[in-house]
Amino acid sequence: MEIAGTLRTAREMGLVACTSCTRVWPAGTDRCGRCGHRLHTRAPMALQRVWAWWLVGVIAYVPANLYPMLSTRTLVASQEATIIGGAVDLARHGNWGIALVILTASVAIPLGKFLAIAMLALGVRHGSALSGSRRQQLYQVVEYIGRWSMIDVFVVAILASLVQLGAVASVSPGPASLFFALSVIFTMLSAQSFDSRLIWDAAREGRRA
Amino acid sequence: MLVPMTPFDEPQTTPPAPNAAGPDLAALIACPRCDAVYRAVQPGPGERAVCASCKTVLIAPRRRAGQHLIAVAVAVVVLVVAATLAPFLAIEAAGRSNASSVLDAALAFAATGPVAILALAVAALIVFIPVLRALLVIYVLGPVVLDRPPAPHAAAAFRLSEDLRPWSMAEIFVIGCAVALVKIADLAQVHFGPAFWMFAALVVLVVVQDGFMCRYSVWKSLER
Ligand SMILES: [Zn+2]
Ligand SMILES: [Zn+2]
Numbered sequence: 001m002e003i004a005g006t007l008r009t010a011r012e013m014g015l016v017a018c019t020s021c022t023r024v025w026p027a028g029t030d031r032c033g034r035c036g037h038r039l040h041t042r043a044p045m046a047l048q049r050v051w052a053w054w055l056v057g058v059i060a061y062v063p064a065n066l067y068p069m070l071s072t073r074t075l076v077a078s079q080e081a082t083i084i085g086g087a088v089d090l091a092r093h094g095n096w097g098i099a100l101v102i103l104t105a106s107v108a109i110p111l112g113k114f115l116a117i118a119m120l121a122l123g124v125r126h127g128s129a130l131s132g133s134r135r136q137q138l139y140q141v142v143e144y145i146g147r148w149s150m151i152d153v154f155v156v157a158i159l160a161s162l163v164q165l166g167a168v169a170s171v172s173p174g175p176a177s178l179f180f181a182l183s184v185i186f187t188m189l190s191a192q193s194f195d196s197r198l199i200w201d202a203a204r205e206g207r208r209a
Numbered sequence: 210m211l212v213p214m215t216p217f218d219e220p221q222t223t224p225p226a227p228n229a230a231g232p233d234l235a236a237l238i239a240c241p242r243c244d245a246v247y248r249a250v251q252p253g254p255g256e257r258a259v260c261a262s263c264k265t266v267l268i269a270p271r272r273r274a275g276q277h278l279i280a281v282a283v284a285v286v287v288l289v290v291a292a293t294l295a296p297f298l299a300i301e302a303a304g305r306s307n308a309s310s311v312l313d314a315a316l317a318f319a320a321t322g323p324v325a326i327l328a329l330a331v332a333a334l335i336v337f338i339p340v341l342r343a344l345l346v347i348y349v350l351g352p353v354v355l356d357r358p359p360a361p362h363a364a365a366a367f368r369l370s371e372d373l374r375p376w377s378m379a380e381i382f383v384i385g386c387a388v389a390l391v392k393i394a395d396l397a398q399v400h401f402g403p404a405f406w407m408f409a410a411l412v413v414l415v416v417v418q419d420g421f422m423c424r425y426s427v428w429k430s431l432e433r
Contacts, residue, residue, distance in 0.1 A: 007262055009244040017239030017246070020368055021428040022267065024239045024246060034428055035364045074396070075303075090392070098391045136242060136263045147375055150334065154378075154385030157331050158309070159393065160317035162298055165305040169396055173317060178324045185330075188375060200243040200263065 009197075009204070016041050019195075043195035050121050053190030058114055060183035068174035070156055075168060082176060083107065083152065106152045106180070109145055113187050116142045117194070124198045132203035139199070142191050149184045153177055213261040214238075214247040214268075235432075238425065240265055249425070269423045275354040275430075281418045282343035282350075288411045289340050289379070295404035298386065302397035311336060311382075311404060334378040339415070342377050345370035346418075353430045363431050371424065380412040 010017040015024040020037035029039050043049075068080035081089060083106045091099040116138055119128070123135060130138070156177045163171040238249040240260040249268065252258040257269040271277070292311055299308040315332035318324045349367045352360050360366070386408075390399050 007245045010239045010246050011244060013246060015234070015237075015239070015246065017241065017244055019241040020371065022238045022241055022425060023428070024234050024237050026234070034432060035368050037368060093395070095391065098388060101388060132243075133263060143375070147378060148381055150378055151381050151385045151388065153327070153331065154314075154335070154382045155389045155392065157314045157317045157327075158298070158386055158389040161309040161313040162300055162307060162389070163393060163397070164307050165300070165302055165397070168303045168305050173324055173327075175324065177318070178327050181327055181330060192375070196242045196263075197244045200245075 009200075011041050042197060042201070043193070046193060046195040046198065047121055047124060049193040050117065050190050053186050053193060054114065054117055054121070057183050057186035057190055060179045060186060061110060061114075062179075064176045064180035064183050067176035067179065069152070069176040069180070070159065070171055071174055072163075072171050073169065080174060083180070102152065105149055109149050110183065110187065113142055113146055113149075113191070117187070117190055120194060120199070124202060127202060132200050135199045136196060139191070139194065139196050146184070146188045146191055149187075150181065153181045153184070210256045211259045211264075211266075212252050212256045214258045215250065215261075238267055240267060268425045270426045271421055271423065274421045274423060274426065275350045277421050278418060279347055279350050279354060281414050281421070282346040284414055285343040285411060285418070286340055286347075288407045288414070289336055289343075292404040292407040292411065293336055295407070296402035297404040297408070298390070299400040299402055300393065300397040301400070308402060310402075311408070314382075334376060335382040336379075338373050339377045339379045339411075342370050342373050349427070349431070353427075359431045364428075367427060367431065377415070379408065380415055383408050383412050 010024050011027075013024075014027050016027050016029055016039045017024050018032040018035060018037050018039055021032060021035040023032055023034045025032065025039060027041065031037070032039055065083055067082065069083050069086060071080040072078070083102070087099045087102045087106075090096075090102070120135060120139055120142075122128075123130070128135060156173045159171045160173045163169055236249055237246055239246050240263060242265045243260060243263040245260055245262045247260075247267070250258070251270060252268055254272070257266050259266050294310060294312070296308040297310050297314070299306060312332070315335065316328050318326075318328035318331065345366045348360055349363045349370070352358065352363070386405065393399065
């Protein structure tokens with residue numbers, strides 16, 4: 001299905017597209033007349049903003065792993081667990097499935113997101129081995145999955161509110177929960193700052209050259 | 210069924226002059242993901258028009274989508290408010306017990322100093338933002354469904370609702386409950402409260418809501 005030859009972008013047609021409501025306007029229009037969104041042929045400073053959010057996201061992820069996520073006090077013991085420590089504990093008690101879910105949501109997905117966003121941003125500048133549609137898919141996966149990392153923060157919130165049994169058992173949230181939530185939010189903002197039209201600009205230029 | 214859109218393929222056409230542009234440009238649609246321009250043609254019943262270049266769904270009209278969306282939004286508001294106040298989960302261990310509502314879960318962070326701002330963030334993500342989105346949808350689509358002119362600032366309201374979409378996390382919270390339950394299964398006995406089932410229903414509704422939403426159709430209807 002080779003239809004790419006006849007496809008034209010708004011920029012090539014001297015137009016500017018609204019990314020919020022898909023309406024097109026003559027180039028240079030400031031605001032979308034339909035939805036009021038600010039119009040930019042390509043989001044200004046998009047890559048700088050992606051990198052800035054990415055960096056604070058990575059930085060917040062470090063203390064998220066060093067500090068305890070939860071502290072549990074029971075009649076017999078009191079313990080503080082980091083993200084990885086908690087998963088290891090679960091695995092030791094035979095809860096392999098849940099340990100795997102936590103490791104995936106709190107370790108594999110955040111690290112994967114950092115890598116994927118870096119790859120997408122680098123790909124705009126330096127070209128990429130992946131095709132435009134592959135990178136678009138990668139971007140959509142990052143956007144979709146990003147929110148789900150928040151699950152660990154919610155688990156902490158649920159446990160801390162539910163497990164309040166006086167001396168028998170009680171759970172309270174640790175500082176890592178704050179850093180982890182911040183890391184997830186910053187990474188979501190980083191992904192949202194990325195203008196996916198940049199992926200296609202490079203791919204289309206390559207085809208024409 | 211997915212149907213690729215027909216490219217805007219008249220290379221000899223000079224870009225329409227800005228002053229004569231009105232009707233001409235309104236008939237076009239640009240893919241927000243890759244900037245490709247198409248003639249906006251309504252797909253047939255049950256079909257969804259996708260960008261021929263990057264496969265993003267651009268137009269996906271549903272019959273009576275407006276009514277469905279409003280019904281779902283009303284249900285979301287009722288469920289979230291009820292689920293926030295009713296007990297959510299309850300545990301029992303060694304003769305002691307404790308019940309927790311969704312609001313308690315959000316406020317779990319409030320008690321402990323530096324993480325207190327998390328309480329606000331969690332409450333926003335699982336309660337306030339889902340409710341706000343539902344209210345905005347009712348505000349925007351209500352007049353459209355009743356064939357009235359759009360409400361004041363309807364465009365801004367709809368844009369806000371779309372911008373908030375990724376920050377509405379009620380469904381993630383429900384899955385979080387499942388994980389939390391397994392984590393404490395050997396520590397205590399857990400009972401589901403009525404609010405848990407309300408929230409679970411909510412998750413289904415949120416998914417349904419996104420399935421019905423055709424942004425292009427909504428923007429078109431706000432244009433009149
Ligand atoms: Zn617009
Ligand atoms: Zn596209």
